[in-house]
Amino acid sequence: MKRVWRTVILLAGLMGLGGIFLFVMMRSGPLAPVPVTVAEVMNRAVSPALFGVGVVESGAVFRVGPTSPGRVRELVAQVGDRVEKGQKIAVMDPVDMDERISAQKASIDRLSASVKAAGARTAEVAAKKDYAEAQSKRYDNLLKSDAVSIDAAEAKRQERLATAAAWTSASAELQAARAELERAKADLSALVSQKESLDILAPAAGL
Template sequence: MKHLPVQKRTLTLFAILAPLLALFIYVALRSGPLAPIPVTLVTVENKSISPALFGIGTVEARYTYKIGPTYAGRVKRVDVQVGDQVKAGQLLGEMDPVDLDERIQAQYAALNRARAQLNEAQARKSYAQTQARRYEQLLKARSTSEELVVTKQQELLVAKAVLTAAREELSRVDAEAAALDEGAGPD
C-alpha cells in the first residue's frame, strides 16, 4: 500500500482551519444559541400588591365624521387645527372656487337648454294631441283605419311622457343652478 505524500500547503491550510473551527465551536457554545442561559435566584417575600394602571396606547374620538366641500375648488384657508373642538354649523375653512364662474355659465346654458327642450316637448304634445283628435274624427267618418288611430294615441302618450321628463329635467337643472348660486355667495 502506498502512502500519499502530505504536501506543505495542505499542512498549512490544516494549521489555519483547525484553530478557526475550534474558535467557532467555542463561540457557538458560549455565546450563541447553544450557550447556557443565566438564571437569577431570588428569595420569595410576602408583600401586599397595590393596584396600578399602566398602559401604552392611543386616545381616539368617540365619534368621527367625514366632512368635505360642497363644490370643487382649492382650499383657501383653514380655520381649525387638529384636536380643536368644533360645534355643529361652525365654519371649518373656506374654499377658493377656481372654476366657479365657468360652472355657473355652463349651468345657465344647461338651464336654457332644458327650457328649450320643455318648449319642444310641449309643442310635440300639442301636435300629437291634435293628430290624435283628427284621426279619431277620420275614424268616425270611416276615412282611416283603427290601427292609425291607435298609433296616433300612442304617439300622444309618448309625447306626454317626454313632456313630463322635460319638466323634471328643468326642475333638476334649476335646482343645480340655485345651489351653485348659493355656493358662490357674495364676494
C-alpha cells in the first residue's frame, strides 16, 4: 500500500514539473507568441541615424606658391574649394613689373639702333679696307717698275694697315652691341615670364 502511494506522489510531482516547464516554454521560450506592433504608415524623408567623427586624409598634396617674393593681390580660391587643373587660385601683386618691362623694351630699341649703326660703320670701314688693300697692291706693283716712289708705296701700306685695324675695331664693337642686345632680349623674356608666373594656377584638380 505504501509503495502505491509513493508511485502516485512521484507521478504527481513529475506532472507538476512538466506543467511548469510547458508553461515557461509557452510564455518566454521558442513557443512563446511573437508580439506584433501596429504603426501608422507615413510618407517622409529618410534621414541617416548613424553619426560619427573621422579624419579625411588626402591622397596627394601639392605645394603651390609664387616663384619670386611678393604680396598677394587677390585670392581667388579659398581653403576647401574644388578647383580644376590650370585654374587660377591666386594673383600676386606685380608692383613695378609693367614699368620694368616698358623700360627694358625701350632699352632694346636703343640697343637695336646701336647695332644698326655699328653695322653701318663696320660696312663702311670694310669698304675702305678693301680699297686700301687694292691701292697698296697697286702701288707695290708700280714700285717694282719705279713708277712711284718708295715713300708713296709705304704710305699706301700704312693706309692699308690703318683701315684693317679700324675694321677689326668696328667688327668687335658690332659683336659687342649684338651680344648686349641679346642679353637685353633675354632679360625682357625673363621679366615677361616672371609676370606670367604672378598668376598661381592649380597643378591638378582637387580640393
